Amino acid sequence: MIKLLGKMFGQVFRNQQGARVVVHASETCAECGSLLAQAADAKPLNALWLCPNPDCPAQVRRGLVHWCSPAAMDIAGGDEKLVALLVGRGLVRDVAELYRLRVKELAALPGLNQDSAQKFFDAITASMKREAWRVLFGLGIPSIGAVEAQLFCRHFATLDALFATGRERLMKLTGVTKIMAGSLTHWHGDPVNRKLVRRLEKMGVNFKCAQE
Ligand SMILES: [Zn+2]
Structure with missing residues (x-):
């Protein structure tokens, strides 16, 4: 054995x-x-x-690194090292809290100075204008990769409209599988996740899906 x-x-x-x-x-x-x-x-x-x-510090860090990655929200500087510092010092507990960081807080971190702190702050601010599919992908919902996120965003004008749609209706959309629809609605069914979505929108993160 x-x-x-x-x-x-x-x-x-x-x-x-x-x-x-x-x-x-x-x-x-x-x-x-x-x-x-x-x-x-x-x-x-x-x-x-x-x-x-979901409250495991390792998971929180993993979620933040994914959010900041070039494939998702593309926030330069948001690597494992900086994310570990932010989480370890209690400055950031989820992706929405990135948008509350101040340059002063960042500049006080070891390894950062006024310039690098400003750069990271600017990268976070710039990410608020990213395409909505990147936001959806960045949330790290199981079975929703970049391709699936793009597909969902082609069907809806906003992420709000997507999240307001039930599993049965989602499954009828072209290209949407039962697993994708189930994973999305299951994820959004968690009050913690729903609140995170609302907070991101309130911070000014783009929820409008681009019309191609
Ligand atoms: Zn753990």
């Missing part, structure tokens, strides 16, 4: 039969101790094992 040793990610060892075994995932999140889980619709062999706790 293969015995998985926690926190031995990527290590190779021999099992009781002497066969070489690679530990693909630790059993629990190294940061918050939650049991790792795979997405329900994922193929078990190649899917990532992820921490399911």
Whole structure:
């Protein structure tokens, strides 16, 4: 029997039969101790094992790095190092809080100065005008990649209109799968996520889907 040793990610060892075994995932999140889980619709062999706790600092950081990534909101400077500082100091707990940061707060962080703080602040401000599909993709909703986000945005004038649409109606749209529709409505069904969407809109992040 293969015995998985926690926190031995990527290590190779021999099992009781002497066969070489690679530990693909630790059993629990190294940061918050939650049991790792795979997405329900994922193929078990190649899917990532992820921490399911939304309040886990590792998940918060991962969500922020994804939001800032060039493929999503393209906020230059929002890399793992800076995000870890922002979360570690309690300055940012979710993506909406990025839009409340002040240059003064940023400039006081180790490794930053007035110039780099201003640059990061300007990049955050500029991201408010990004296409709405980037916002949708940036939210990190399971099964909603960049392609799926673009597809949803072609069907709706605003993200509000998209989020106000039920699963059954979404499934009838061209190109929208049952998994995509279910994932989106399930995500938006969580009051915490609904509130996050409202806060982002209030901050002035673009929710208008471009008419192509
Ligand atoms: Zn965790």
